[in-house]
Amino acid sequence: MKVLVIGNGGREHALAWKLLQSKQVEQVVCVPGNGGTASMECCQNLPLAVDDFEGISQYASQNGISLVVVGPEVPLAKGITDYLQDKRLMVFGPVRAGAQIEASKAWAKALMQEAGIPTAQAAVFTEAAAAKSYVKTQGTPIVVKADGLAAGKGVIVAETIEQAQSAIDAIFQGQFGSAGKFVLIEEYLIGQEVSVLALTDGLTIRSLLPAQDHKRIGEGDTGENTGGMGAYAPAPIATPKLMARVQTEVLERAIATLRAKGIDYRGVLYAGLMITPDGNFKVLEFNCRFGDPETQVILPLLETPLEELLLACVQQRLGELPPIAWKEGTSATVVAASGGYPSEYEKGQVITGISEAETAGATVFHAGTKLNQQQEVVTDGGRVLNVTGIGENFEQAIAQAYAGIKHIQFEGIYYRRDIGHRVMSAEQGEQTPV
Structure with missing residues (x-):
């Protein structure tokens, strides 16, 4: 079977990588894909936008695509599943009505309350003044959320009233795009x-x-x-x-x-x-x-x-189906990011050391990468690579990931040196604070 994966991040590279491990999958096409998916055997990139529903539909219909797997939330929220289903294509991903569960935090909160799902206390606001007044009555720390899609960055944990008010202003002033129509103010939870x-x-x-x-x-x-x-x-x-x-x-x-x-x-x-x-x-x-x-x-x-x-x-x-089967062991990944992320960062930096990292035992999933005209892998996003290790325990998995990432080089590379710190403390017999 042929599978089309929509997206260009580390998640989509991992999906394509896993799909191609099956004898039933002969080819994966990634839209638009990245430098990693472009380099995999039996995988090709298709230079279409993730919201080019017509182009994706035409390609899938004309090239015998058995299944479309949608990676990012944006095309789901825009209704790509509904569109492709109307073209009689099989799509893994919820319809637009279901994607509201991520596209609107206010809608999701109402659904949780209706379903009796344990969730943090929250209130929704459409005006800054009312939101700021609520924050003053609740006190801090408190969590301020942009309502819609904000690429994982629309959540601000405010330690002071001033920080909360600045976050409210930033959201309503459009810092998170269309996610700024509503603000969700939520209780701060410890854990x-x-x-x-x-x-x-x-x-x-x-x-x-x-x-x-x-x-x-x-x-x-x-x-x-x-x-x-x-x-x-x-x-x-x-x-x-x-x-x-x-x-x-x-x-x-x-x-x-x-x-x-x-x-x-x-x-x-x-x-x-x-x-x-x-x-x-x-x-x-x-x-x-x-x-x-x-x-x-x-x-x-x-x-x-x-x-x-x-x-x-x-x-x-x-x-x-029978219960999902899992391999023994643990897995850990470390993100190599562009300098300046999550704010401004440069693109086009040549990346070296990927093959050496894989020789050292790590699996490298490309996130923000592409191939330049010289067929070199270069940076093309904030989060650039995911260097993943597997082991019998977390100590081994984390060590393998860090052994791999030491080989990776590009100008401005940044990564955290403490991924897994909580679980490592627990494995070493220390009391892990929550």
């Missing part, structure tokens, strides 16, 4: 965040391994929020007992409520959780797609062929 990605056919929902992302740019989880600076899986804090509760109290309730609204949700439902010190949890947000960089640590541990799971979701027969 550790865990990403639970689940596959669903609209009736059955099955979680993948829980992962823990590192969203802050700085070591010690400091500085600005980013799209993610590294991750590991499976996250030990998400115990089997807790995951059983997440299944019934979050995932199944969400799918049932979506179905009651007449939304046939098939794809990934990604729940971002806060695990509190008392062992309970609340849902911070839902996403409608595979996480990035969580996908880059989950898929290397997946034993079940990926295309079998995706097709079962599209064809609404996930419940007929």
Whole structure:
């Protein structure tokens, strides 16, 4: 079968890489892809925009594409699944109505409240003055969120009233684009965040391994929020007992409520959780797609062929499959970013050392890269590479990732040196604060 993967990040490279491990997948086409997907055997890039629905549809129909897998949230929110389904193409990813669960934090919060899903207390505002007044009554720390899609950067944890008011102004003044029509003010929760990605056919929902992302740019989880600076899986804090509760109290309730609204949700439902010190949890947000960089640590541990799971979701027969099979061990990834990210950064820097990193045992997923006219791999984004290691334990997996990233060079390269610090402390027998 031939599979078309939409997107150009590390998540899409990982999806293409995993799909091509199956004997059933003869070719993967990435739209538009990146320098990594351009270099893989049996994989090609197609230079179309992710929202060129007509161009994607024509190519898929004329070239025998069996399945379209949508990586990013933006085309899902714009209705790419609806469009391609109308052209009788099989698409993995929710329809536009379902993608609201990420495209509007206010809509998602209302759905959680309706479904009885544990979530943080929040209020939605359309005017800055009312939002600022609410912040004064609630006090700080407090969380200020842009309502719509903001590439993982529309969440500000304000430590002071002044920071919260500045964040409100920034959102309403359009710093996060169309995500600035509404502001969500949410209570600040203490604990550790865990990403639970689940596959669903609209009736059955099955979680993948829980992962823990590192969203802050700085070591010690400091500085600005980013799209993610590294991750590991499976996250030990998400115990089997807790995951059983997440299944019934979050995932199944969400799918049932979506179905009651007449939304046939098939794809990934990604729940971002806060695990509190008392062992309970609340849902911070839902996403409608595979996480990035969580996908880059989950898929290397997946034993079940990926295309079998995706097709079962599209064809609404996930419940007929046996339980998802996983490899033993752990996985960790470190993001190599452009200097200046998540603010201004340069593109076009030549990257060296990728083959040496892979020889050292790491798997390198390209994120913000492309090939230049000389066929050199150059930087083309804020998050450039995901260097992933696998091991019997986290110490081995993290060591392999860092052994690999030491070989990577490009002007301005930046990466955190403490990915996995919480889980490493736990493995070494120390008390891990939450």
